[in-house]
Amino acid sequence: xxxxxxxxxxxxxxxxxxxxxxxxxxxxxxxxxxxxxxxxxxxxxxxxxxxxxxxxxxxxxxxxxxxxxxxxxxxxxxxxxxxxxxxxxxxxxxxxxxxxxxxxxxxxxxxxxxxxxxxxxxxxxxxxx
Amino acid sequence: xxxxxxxxxxxxxxxxxxxxxxxxxxxxxxxxxxxxxxxxxxxxxxxxxxxxxxxxxxxxxxxxxxxxxxxxxxxxxxxxxxxxxxxxxxxxxxxxxxxxxxxxxxxxxxxxxxxxxxxxxxxxxxxxxxxxxxxxxxxxxxxxxxxxxxxxxxxxxxxxxxxxxxxxxxxxxxxxxxxxxxxxxxxxxxxxxxxxxxxxxxxxxxx
Numbered sequence: 001x002x003x004x005x006x007x008x009x010x011x012x013x014x015x016x017x018x019x020x021x022x023x024x025x026x027x028x029x030x031x032x033x034x035x036x037x038x039x040x041x042x043x044x045x046x047x048x049x050x051x052x053x054x055x056x057x058x059x060x061x062x063x064x065x066x067x068x069x070x071x072x073x074x075x076x077x078x079x080x081x082x083x084x085x086x087x088x089x090x091x092x093x094x095x096x097x098x099x100x101x102x103x104x105x106x107x108x109x110x111x112x113x114x115x116x117x118x119x120x121x122x123x124x125x126x127x128x129x
Numbered sequence: 130x131x132x133x134x135x136x137x138x139x140x141x142x143x144x145x146x147x148x149x150x151x152x153x154x155x156x157x158x159x160x161x162x163x164x165x166x167x168x169x170x171x172x173x174x175x176x177x178x179x180x181x182x183x184x185x186x187x188x189x190x191x192x193x194x195x196x197x198x199x200x201x202x203x204x205x206x207x208x209x210x211x212x213x214x215x216x217x218x219x220x221x222x223x224x225x226x227x228x229x230x231x232x233x234x235x236x237x238x239x240x241x242x243x244x245x246x247x248x249x250x251x252x253x254x255x256x257x258x259x260x261x262x263x264x265x266x267x268x269x270x271x272x273x274x275x276x277x278x279x280x281x282x283x284x285x286x287x288x289x290x291x292x293x294x295x296x297x298x299x300x301x302x303x304x305x306x307x308x309x310x311x312x313x314x315x316x317x318x319x320x321x322x323x324x325x326x327x328x329x330x331x332x333x334x335x336x
Contacts, residue, residue, distance in 0.1 A: 028256065
């Protein structure tokens with residue numbers, strides 16, 4: 001199977017997701033105390049940077065199967081926005097507010113974008129023969 | 130049901146198939162018939178969180194968690210090793226019938242388990258850092274986090290990609306093989322993590 005060189009989208013994506021998960025665990029494990037948001041913000045920023053880097057690296061790939069990528073990504077995005085919306089609802093229902101809510105919401109946004117990118121990339125990286 | 134042929138090396142079990150090809154059943158990558166069921170389950174989850182009553186939350190958390198755990202263990206330790214030893218046609222037959230269902234079942238089971246479990250924890254006070262078994266709770270967050278990263282980064286993409294490959298006019302058997310290996314190994318790892326979940330959850334339930 002001859003395969004062209006592609007950026008390490010899956011590895012970077014998993015690292016990005018791991019950083020978000022770590023931020024979530026940090027915040028959840030300190031409830032209901034008010035803890036510094038700085039570690040969670042740093043983890044979220046690093047995760048968002050990795051997402052941006054992944055999208056940038058992918059955009060520079062010549063001849064990538066973008067049609068297939070977007071065909072998969074749009075439906076996956078819809079599914080993961082629903083999932084992220086449900087998690088957000090659970091936070092809001094439990095009176096999460098202020099800084100923690102902003103950090104958690106942005107984490108969910110990165111999650112809801114990055115997972116569809118990983119799914120669509122895995123599908124589109126194997127072109128039709 | 131419409132069928133298509135995948136060019137692979139023939140085995141003795143394929144006597145009725147055209148030379149050099151195997152039969153491939155038609156299938157939907159996302160089974161549309163299952164979407165209303167998913168919508169109902171998610172509706173129940175929203176209702177459970179909104180009412181914030183222990184029984185519906187316990188029900189959703191335990192049923193969702195049991196589904197998630199059993200499927201992970203069964204896929205990782207029973208179906209996975211079997212799948213690896215099947216002939217290519219049998220593997221494709223099983224894959225096209227099993228994996229589309231997983232596309233709907235697994236994300237639904239996971240979100241129901243986690244959202245209902247979190248709500249239940251808030252209601253019972255077990256998510257608070259003052260809870261006597263707080264360390265075990267944090268351990269469960271870590272285990273779930275590791276499983277989530279593996280499932281979202283490796284398992285789910287491999288599942289969708291193998292089904293998409295099988296939908297092509299001329300699927301590449303090497304690609305399918307590679308993606309199936311990734312799926313089976315990831316399922317094995319999450320299966321192992323589920324054993325850790327058993328340990329943690331039974332410890333918390335014991336108080």
